[in-house]
Amino acid sequence: MILQDMAPDRSMDQLSNGELNWDELYADLAPRVFNYFRYRLGPGADVEDLTSRTFEKAWRSRAHYRRDLAGFSTWLFKIAQNVGVDYLSTRRQHLPLDAAADVATEGTPEKQAELRSDLARLAALTADLPVRERDLIALKYGASLNNRLIAELTGLSESNVGTVLHRLVKTLRAQWYGVGARHE
C-alpha cells in the first residue's frame, strides 16, 4: 500500500475542545517515521526499534503541543533525525557503489524481497551523498513531508529544498534506470 503523500500539517480531525486527536495523529505519523528510517538508513537497520525510540521520546511531551500539530510534527522529526544520527555513529552502514548493480539484479518473486532489494539499491546509490542530501531524500520520500516542513527541519529555505531535491532525483533516476534510458 502506498501512503498518501501528505504533510503532517494537513488539517486533522480535532476534538470538540480543539485538542488534537492523538490516535489519529499516531496513525498518520508512525508510518512516516518508520519509512523515514527505512529511506535514511537502508534495509539493514532495525527501523521498528528506531521508530519506537523516537515516539517514546516524543510522546511523553505531547501535552505541550496539544493544539499545535505542526509544532509536534517538527519536534517528532527532529528527534527522529537525532535517533538516526546516534544509530549511525554506533554502527556504520556501508554498501559500496559497485554493489548496487548486484543488489538490483537479485530477484525473488516476493514483493517484500523486491522492496528490500530496491531499498538496498537506493542505499548504495545514496551512500556517497552528503548527509544532508540523504536526509532530504528520506524526509521527502520516506516521511512524505512537504518542502516547507523539510525546510524547517533542515535549516534550508523552502526554495533550496525544492532545487536540491530536483537535482538529486534527476541524478538518482539516471543511475536507477541507466543514463539515457527513457522511463515513464
Added chain:
Amino acid sequence: MNDDFLHRLRETPRPEFLAALKSRLDRQPRATRRPGFALGVLVGVLAAGAAFAFYLSTARTDGHLAESDHYRTKATPLAPAWVPTHPKPTPSLPPAATASASAVSTEASPPQQPTATAAPTFQTFSFVATEQSLVSELLSTYAQIKIPHYTIRDSLQHLCDGTGAYDFPDMVELGRRITVEEYRTCTRNGPSAIVEQKLGYQAVLLARGRLYGPLRLTARDVFLALARRVPDPGRPGELIDNPYTNWNQIDPALPPDRIKFLGPVPASTPGTLLAELLLTTGCNSYPWITMRHGETCQTLRTDGVYEGNNTDGWTFAEALVGEPTAIGIFGAVPAVSEKLVVNPVDDVAPNMNTLASGTYPLARTLYLYLDKNRLNWYTTPLVVSLVSPSEYSGGWTRYSSNFWAFVPLDATERDALRKDRNRFKPLQF
C-alpha cells in the same frame, strides 16, 4: 518530476508493531504544563525587548572581550537577542521552584522541593560561553538566550564578579575544570553556590594512511611540529619561528619524513578549536611558555606545514591515502575511514575510557558551571538535557561546526550522572 521509483519504496509497518507501540505509548505518563507559563513567556519577552534596547545603547566594544583574534568567534545569531533584567541573586532568595516533569526530560532530579514564598516569574536565561559554544545550539531549541563568547577568564568573571559590572549569567561553559582559586574567588564575590556539571569532551584524533602506519608521537612532538613559535634549541627560554620541516629534526627516533598535516581550515570554527586541542598539552610541557607566552599554545604555524582542507569524509580520506606520510586531523566523531589508521599520542589511543580518564592528550573535558540559585523548574530540565544532547537538540547540531570534535558522555557516564543524588549539590573543594 518523475520520482515514482522513490515513492514506491515506502512500506506499511506491521500492524502488530504499530499496535504494540501504541499500547506502550498510551501507558506513558503525560507531561503537564504549569499554569501561567504562557503569561510568564509574554512578560519575559516584553521585558526582554525593553532590556535589549538598553543593551544596544550601552554595549561594550569587541576590544574588551577576547584576548586575541585567535580566540574570537562570532556569537551565534539569535532572533531576537535580549538581555536579562534579573537582579543579582542573593543567598537570602528562597530555593527556586522545580517542576515534577518537563518537556525535556522526565529523568531530571529537581534539586529542591518548591518552597518559594514569592510567585516565580518567567526565568530569563542568559549564558556565557568560550570559543565554540555547544550549549548555545542545544538551548536554542528551547529558550531565547544571550551567548556572547569570551575567554575563560572573562567568562568566569561574568559569573563570579561581585561588583555588578557584568551581566550575571545563569551558567558558563568552560573547556576545563574550574581551579580552586577561581572557585574561591567566585563564591566570595559572586554566587554563593556553584554547581558543576560535566557536559562531554572535545577531542581530535590523528590518522594516517595504512601504508606506513602510525608515528610514535608525543604531545610535545605534535606541539613542536605545529606551533608557529617553538623553543629555540640553542637559547633556552627563548622562542623562534618554527624551523622544523622533517620529523627527525624534532626527534631523531622519528623517520625523516616531511612534516605535513591536513585538517580544518584554520579560520573556521573547527580550526580555532583545533589549535587549542592540538597544542595545549604539548605546550604545557614547557611551563615557562605557558606562563610568559600563553598565545604560543594557541597559534598554528602558517608556513604550509599545516594545510587547511575543506573536504570531508571519503574525499579527505583519499587525500591522506594519496599522501601516506601526511597526518590527517579528525574530530572524534565521525569514525575514521577504514583506509586510515589512528595515530596514538603518548601511546594513548582515543576512546571513551581515555577521554574520561583524561589520559588522551589531544582532548579536553567540557564543564558547565551554574549559579545554583538560578536552578528552577525551567532551567534544571534544560541543564539535565544538555548531558544527552543528541536526544534533545535540533537535527542539524551534529553537523554544526560548533559540534566538531564533540564527544558526548557515554551511556555509563550519563546513567551515573542521572542517578547521582548529589548532582546539583554545590561544588566544594
